[in-house]
Amino acid sequence: MDVWLFAMLSAGMMISPTTGDEPSENTLDVKVFFTDGPVAKPEGNSYTQDSDEEEDFTFDTGGDDQASNFLTENLRVGIDLLTRFETTRERDQNGWLHAFGLDIHKVISDDQGDIGTLLLQPYAVRRDSLPLPNHVDEDHRWEFEAHDFYFNLTRFGQGRTNIRIGHFDVPYGLEPYVDTHFTLRQFAPMQNIGTKKDWGISLNGTLPDFDYEVALTRGSGVEYVDKSHNYVVAGRIGTPADENFVIGFSAMYAEIIDPMHVMRYRMGLPMSEMMMFNPKHDIIRRHRFGVDVTSVQGQFTLRGECSVGEDFDQDVILALVDIEWTNPDGTWKAWLQGFYWAQDGTTGWDADVTMRTGVNWNFASPWTLSAQLTHDFESYLNRVDDTIFTAQLRRTF
DSSP: OHHHHHHHHHTTSOOEEOOSSSOOTTEEEEEEEEOSSOOOSOSSOTTOOOOOEEEEEEEEOTTOHHHHHHHHTTEEEEEEEEEEEEEESSSOOEEEEEEEEEEEEEEEEETTEEEEEEEEEEEEEEEESSOOOTTOOOSSOEEEEEEEEEEEEOTTTTTSSEEEEEEEEOSOSSGGGSOOTTOSOOOSHHHHTSOSEEEEEEEEEEOSSOEEEEEEEOSOTTSOOOOSSOEEEEEEEESOTTSSEEEEEEEEEEEEEOHHHHHHHHHTSOHHHHTTOOOGGGEEEEEEEEEEEEEEETTEEEEEEEEEEEETTEEEEEEEEEEEEEOTTSSEEEEEEEEEEEEEETTEEEEEEEEEEEEEEEEETTEEEEEEEEEEEEOGGGOOOOEEEEEEEEEEO
16 A cells, blocks of 8 residues: 555655654655545535545655645545456356556645545556447457546635536436446446546536536547537536435536447438438437436435437437435445336337346445346347346455
C-alpha cells in the first residue's frame, strides 16, 4: 500500500520519507483513509460509504508546507481489485473479466471553505471471451478505462448550483442514484440511452424540495470521440435522494454513437429501405422521456423506471422493476429484477424480456462475493433466448 500512496503523491511533489522518532519542522502529517468500499459518487447521495480505518504517514515536504497541504488534505484513496466469471447455457461460452483500479476522492479547499470535489477512478480492465463494448477493439488485452473522472465545483452555489466537468453518469433515470460501479446488478442506461457515463459538463444541485442535474455530453461513452455532431443533452429532476420515497422525471435528446441500436433500427426497416440506410459514424438520433420511483420499506427497497421515446422514427418503450433486500447488518443483499424493452419496427413491436436475480455477500470485509442468474424470456430479432450465470469476487481497500 505504501508503494501506491508514494507513487500517487510523488506525481504532485517531491517526497522523501523522514527518519527518526520526531518529525522535522518541514514535515507533513498525512491521513489516508482506507474504505470498505469504493469511494464513489461522494456528494449528494445517500449510499456514500464512510471510512472506518485510517493510518498516518509522515513525509518530508522540503519546506513547501502550503503546497503539500493543498495536495493531501481531505484526501481519500481506495484500491479496487476484482475478477468475474460468466458462462452461458445456450451459446455454451465461458468468459472472464479482471480489473484493478484506484478510487481517489479529494475535497479541494482554501481559507474561505470548500471549492469542490475531485473524483478519479482510473482502471485497467481485461476481458477474455466476453462480448466487447464499443470502446474495446481486441479480446484478451488490458485496456485503460476512466470511470468516474470529474471535478464538481461547489464553491459558489452552496450545494444548490454546482458545475461538474469530466466523465460522469448521464443524468437520466435510476442509474445516477444507485451505486452500480462494477457490480453485477445494473439498470438500463446502455439499452435505453446508449451509454452509462459520458464526457461533458453539467449543472447540478440539491435544493430543500428536490435534486436536479442537466448535462451536455459528447455522446461517445468511455472514450472521448468527436465525430462532428455527436452529443447528448439530458436532465433529471426529483425529490431528494436521501428520502424513503423518491420520484424523478428525466428527459434526453441525443445524436449518440451506438452501433448496436443502429443495427436494430436497420433490421426493423423494409428491405427496400434497409439497403439504403447508412447512418454516418453509427450515430443514432433518439429522444426519451422517463419517470423513476424508489421506495424504502424496512429491509426492502423497491425501484421502478419507465421510458418512452424514439430511435430515429421508431417508437421505443422501456420498463424496469427492481426489488432489493438487505439484512440488518448489511452483509447480505439480494435482488430480483425484471426488464422489458421493445421497439416498433416495420413488422410491428419486437421486444427483449429478461429477468435477473442475484445475491451479494460481504463475507469478510472488505471481501465481497456476488452471483447473478439472468434468463431471457424473449429476445429482439429472434435471437437465441439464453441463460447466463455470473460470479464475482471483489476486494476494496
